[in-house]
Amino acid sequence: MTYGTTVPYSASSPGPRGSQRVSPGPAGTGPAGTGPAGGDLPRLLPVHGAVPVDLHTHVSRYAAPPYFGHPGQLIPVLKAAGLTGRGGAAFPVYRKLQAVAEARTRPVVIGNGAEGEPASDKDKSLLWISPHLVLDGLQLAAEAVGSQAVALYVHRNARLQERLRAAVAERAAAGIDRAPVEIIDAPPRFLAGEESALASRISGQPAMPRFKPPRVFERGVVGRPTLVHNVETLAHMALIARYGPAWFRAVGTPGEPGSMLCTLHPADGRRDVVETALGTPLRELLRLDGTQAVLSGGYHGAWVPAADAARMTLSNEDLQPAGAFVGAGVLVALPATRCGIAETARVARYLALESAGQCGPCFNGLPRIAAALDEVASPRPDPRAVTDMIRWAGLVEGRGACHHPDGTTRFVRSALHVFREEIRNHSAGRCVDPAREPFLPLPADTALAAADWS
Amino acid sequence: MNGITQSTALWYASRATGVVSLLLLTGVVLLGVLVNRQGRLPGLPRFVVTGLHRNLSLLGVVFVAIHVITAVLDPYVTIRIVAIVLPFSSAYKPLWLGLGAISLDLVLALILTSLARARMSRRLWRSLHWLSYAAWVSALLHSLFSSTDLQHGVLLYLTIACTLAVVAAVIWRITHAGREIPREERAAATLTMMSPRGGPQAPGSPRDGARRRAPENVR
Missing domain, CATH: 1.20.1440.230 (NADH-ubiquinone oxidoreductase 51kDa subunit, iron-sulphur binding domain)
Structure with a gap:
């Protein structure tokens, strides 16, 4: 079940463009407050094409973020949901939150939108189209670990940053946000979004990785325990907080539940960002005829012969035996006519x-x-x-x-x-x-x- | 008679291991500079230099230990055990033995932090490792002035040779650091060296050639 849209935002031509791709899945969620059916996609992207969602539309579709009132409450919910990091490493989200929440010093919370992978557009697209879902997740994560130091780390792009600043200001004025959010600029480097490079950049140093341990959730930004989550992970978090683990698990596989955003590069040279359930057959995402191989997991991922890819689903369970992985959802179909x-x-x-x-x-x-x-x-x-x-x-x-x-x-x-x-x-x-x-x-x-x- | 022989044996052992320790520590410092500058020894891969630096330092500790133990046991002068590690607490030549104690403390700190390097922050380890120069200098002064052995003859020339070698290594290190390739450009430099067919630019991308970005484009 896949919901697709042509790339609404890309580094080369910022801003929305193009029209909606026909949605193969059932579109449409219930009105605000009733709770949508779990199987419906899209969850993160708007139901109607690539029109950016403003605060009013966001609140009427999803309602205001459900604060729990106490730190730590969200963590068992995320554990039950089985949400894993959507930045590529697929690390269980609740474990990072738990480690940071248990730290003795006051933590820092960062939403990581530094999408250094040249073949990936999904974080930029999500921030452009559904910024409020990411910002909700950021607030809920900050509440869960008891933090007031919150920032969103995104690539240097004036239009996107301006939009995000406006969204943050609008939320503060409407009394939705509990912690002030700073927008921080990421250098346009492949490694800029690596956790320790991010922590280094936000601490005022060059965005270069450092040796671990200590892990960033132990000692990160200015030496404080730092919770870093990919922006898509935060968006999922915002929805799990509202609708619960069972809703989240209604799509995906038992081992790898939920949906994820993918950047698809079909053999015809287009570029699409789609939201799809984990466990979707790859041949439903990319037409594989005329394709010799599929690149999965981006430029740190691996090539898989097209004949093998045709039998696989979008899941680490299928991809890992072939040496590949889902990663941040980059899938490229290499035409048979290319070297x-x-x-x-x-x-x-x-x-x-x-x-x-x-x-x-x-x-x-x-x-x-x-x-x-x-x-x-x-x-x-x-x-x-x-x-x-x-x-x-x-x-x-x-x-x-x-x-x-x-x-x-x-x-x-x-x-x-x-x-x-x-x-x-x-x-x-x-x-x-x-x-x-x-x-x-x-x-x-x-x-x-x-x-x-x- | 027997007692005197035993006594001279300890005296010789202490002096001899002291000289060997100085030579080993000098070698360790020279190799350390080489490791730091990513230099090589002719015919040896780079990791061998690192391994040699480490193994020589461990060997140096063994000789320093024998040197200290024999000096304490030697009845010629009375050195209290506490004076081994507590600087300037010795009744005999407090300044020059004190420098030896400082050197020993520093060497132990360097060895222990290096053994625990994987568990500590790189920055802390690196700043502590700067102390190796202080350890070497205090060891040199200790060697020169706590006895007269090194003040003439072959051992004097050896001491001068050690000093010159370390001074030369430090000068090389400083001047070499100035010509170091900035880390942002290291990969490009290697790529240019490795590719007979072109510079660091990714083939097929709009910019051609191996040039650095023009200054006006740099933010």
Whole structure:
């Protein structure tokens, strides 16, 4: 069951555009207060297309956020719902809340909307279309851990930030918010949304990851325990607080309940943000004919052959045995007419250049891997390049302050496996796509100056 | 007669292990500078330098321990046990033995924090590790002035050589730091070095070439 919309907001052209995609699922929720049927989607996005939801519409659809009156009350509800983080790691949400709520110092609560993944639009879209759901979640999370220091961390985009500031001011004026919310600017870097980089940025340092432990929920922003949740996670939280765990579990699978936002890149080159239930077959999300492979989990994820993807559902249960995962819901269908190795090489270069340059294995290893993959993408490559790459990948994994080296090698390793036929083609001096028109989206800029990180 | 032989044995052991300790600590400092600058020893991979730095420091602790124990046991001068770790509390040459005690305390602190490095904050570990220079300097002064052994002959030349080596390493470290690649540009520098076919720019993206962003575009 999927509800779709064309991308209403993107970094290249901010603001709403395009029209509503026909919804394949039953649309429509009950009037305010009656409680919608659990199986209905969309939950987070508006029922009617990509029109941004203002405060009035928001309150009449969902009612005001249901404050519990005491810290900690929301935590068992979230545990029963089985909500996991929608930023990519799928960590149980209640565990972070519990750790932060039990801390002895006053915690900080941050909504993480820094969507550094170039192929993902879902956080930007959610913030643009349903900002009040995210802000509700932020308030409820702050109440649950007893915090008054609350911020929303979003990418540098004047229109979006202006809109969010207006929404925050409107809520404060209407007496909905209990804690003041600050909007904080994230640098346009792949790693800017990594928890410890976020904590560093908000503490006034460059947005670079640091070694863990201590985890951010133990010591984060200015040394205080910090609850960081992806903005979509907060939106789900706002609805679970209203309608309860059973409602949340009405869609999804028992192991991975609920719905999630996905950014879909079908083979025809479009880009859609949809809300879909976990456990939805991938072939319902992406037309797989004419597709050779599906990238799941974004640029830290993995390629899966299209024939295997056709038998899988959107769930870690299905994807993890294939080396992939749901992540933040990026799904790309690579057309059969494109070169998977060349595409992966372009992205690997980008990922290497997004290294923060702090850990030797990362800033020395990833460029070597990217250059070797470039070699494999060229006609009649040096036959040692593939074995070199696999050796170097083993040397960088698990040796960074963050998971950037691990995610990058996972992506590259999967390409070497899934596109092995294409590597053989290159050895013979052939390529399925000699024109090499770029398919996977990448930002134009690379991070080469200190100013890029703050 | 027997007693005198035993006594001279301890005396020699203490002096000899003291000299070896100074040499080992000097080696540890030199390797530490090399690790810090991500340097290499000819023919050895980088991680071997790190391993050598660590193992040599542990070996140094063994020699320092023998040096201290034999000095205390040696009946030639009476050194109270507390003077080993409590600086300037010795009746015999309080200043120069005190420097030795400081050096020992610092070395123990450095070893213990390094063994517990995974459990502590990097910044704290790093700032504590700066103390290694103080530990080396106090060890050097202690060696030079608590006995006259190092003040002439071959051992004097050895001491001068150690001092020059550490001074040279520190100068190299300072000047090298100035020419260090900023961390934001490290990956790009490696990529340029690795790619015969082009610079750090992702192929297919609008900007071409391996240039840094023009200054006017930098926020």
